Amino acid sequence: MVAAVYAGALAAALFATGTPSTAHGYSMETYGVFSAPAGSAKPMAVTYDKKLVPSGALILVHQKTAANGSTTVELRVAGVKPNHLFGVHVHQKACGADPAAAGKHYQNKPGTDASHMTKDNEIWLDFKSNANGIGSASAKHAWTFRKGEAGSVLIHNEPGMKGARVACVTVPFRSAS
Numbered sequence: 001m002v003a004a005v006y007a008g009a010l011a012a013a014l015f016a017t018g019t020p021s022t023a024h025g026y027s028m029e030t031y032g033v034f035s036a037p038a039g040s041a042k043p044m045a046v047t048y049d050k051k052l053v054p055s056g057a058l059i060l061v062h063q064k065t066a067a068n069g070s071t072t073v074e075l076r077v078a079g080v081k082p083n084h085l086f087g088v089h090v091h092q093k094a095c096g097a098d099p100a101a102a103g104k105h106y107q108n109k110p111g112t113d114a115s116h117m118t119k120d121n122e123i124w125l126d127f128k129s130n131a132n133g134i135g136s137a138s139a140k141h142a143w144t145f146r147k148g149e150a151g152s153v154l155i156h157n158e159p160g161m162k163g164a165r166v167a168c169v170t171v172p173f174r175s176a177s
C-alpha cells in the first residue's frame with residue numbers, strides 16, 4: 001500500500017515536470033562510426049578523406065530544442081587527424097557516397113548572398129582536434145529546424161565556405177513540434 005502511494009506520487013511528479021515530449025521541446029542524439037562509402041548503400045557516417053577522418057572515427061551529434069524553439073546542437077568527434085582545424089556545418093540533405101549528396105547549408109532564412117552565409121543564419125560547428133584526435137563544438141540559436149530541411153552534419157577540411165568535403169553523418173534533425 002505504501003508502495004502504491006509512492007508510485008502514484010512518482011507518476012504525478014513526472015507528469016507535472018514533464019518527461020521529454022513534443023510539448024516540452026525535443027532532444028535527440030545521433031551516433032556514427034565513419035566508414036568509406038560502399039556500393040549503393042546509403043551510408044549513415046561516411047568518410048571521403050581517410051587521412052583527416054579515418055574509418056572507425058566516431059561522431060556524436062546532439063540536438064536540443066527548447067519549448068520556445070531555441071536550439072542547441074553539440075558535436076563530438078574522436079579518432080580524427082590530431083591538431084587539425086575542421087570546418088563543420090549542418091547541411092540540408094542526407095549523406096551519400098557522393099560528397100555532394102548532402103546539398104547546401106541549412107539556413108534559417110534561406111538566401112544565396114553572403115549575408116545569409118553567417119554563423120547566425122546557419123549552424124557552424126567548426127572545431128580543432130586535440131593531440132589525441134578528439135574535438136567538440138556547440139552552437140546555439142533562437143530558432144529551430146523546418147521539417148525535413150536539415151539532414152546531415154558535414155565535415156570540411158577547413159573552416160569557411162570553400163573547404164573540401166571530408167566526412168558526413170546523416171542526422172534526423174527536426175523541430176520541436
Ligand SMILES: [Cu+2]
Nearest residue numbers: 088089154156
Ligand atoms: Cu558545409
